[in-house]
Amino acid sequence: MQKITPFLWFNDNAEEAVNFYTSVFKNSKINSMVRYGQGGPGPAGTVMTASFDLNGQTFTALNGGPHFKFTEAVSFVVRCQTQEEVDYYWDNLSEGGAPGRCGWLKDKFGLSWQIIPDEMNELLQDKDPQKAQRVMAAMMQMTKIDVAILKQARNQA
Numbered sequence: 001m002q003k004i005t006p007f008l009w010f011n012d013n014a015e016e017a018v019n020f021y022t023s024v025f026k027n028s029k030i031n032s033m034v035r036y037g038q039g040g041p042g043p044a045g046t047v048m049t050a051s052f053d054l055n056g057q058t059f060t061a062l063n064g065g066p067h068f069k070f071t072e073a074v075s076f077v078v079r080c081q082t083q084e085e086v087d088y089y090w091d092n093l094s095e096g097g098a099p100g101r102c103g104w105l106k107d108k109f110g111l112s113w114q115i116i117p118d119e120m121n122e123l124l125q126d127k128d129p130q131k132a133q134r135v136m137a138a139m140m141q142m143t144k145i146d147v148a149i150l151k152q153a154r155n156q157a
Helices: 014-024 083-094 118-124 129-140 147-155
Strands: 007-010 029-035 047-054 057-063 075-080 104-106 112-117
Touching: 007 014, 014 029, 014 047, 014 057, 014 083, 075 083, 083 104, 083 112, 083 147, 112 118, 118 129, 118 147, 129 147
Parallel strands: 007 057, 075 112
Antiparallel strands: 029 047, 047 057, 104 112
16 A cells, blocks of 8 residues: 555545546546535535545545645656657647646646656756757757757757
């Protein structure tokens, strides 16, 4: 059992969010849903908490009301091995949300994600500081990360 579980506070759409996230991430599942009864505080029959796994990482979602909102101060990094994987997660998670800069996005629930290709870190750590700086400058202009453009920037003479 993992010792630390991200706990996500939603207003009233935790069930929709859990269904969305488990549809986007392969190897994911809903573990349990606890629903409010007649005693509230939420409407009877609606989800109070839900436990779900995304690629082996357990999360808990709560319908806690409008008291708290997500901010960019907390985000989840999705490490991708290929540009196709970057495109898949970016396209799916940003649908109905908003793109950010440098691989960041907000999904339709307001949760922040970073969709990061593994290769980007290698390019940013190039032994030639001028190449690494060109990669950084190119990345800073991007919303979704494009590895081919980062490689072009590294290889510019």
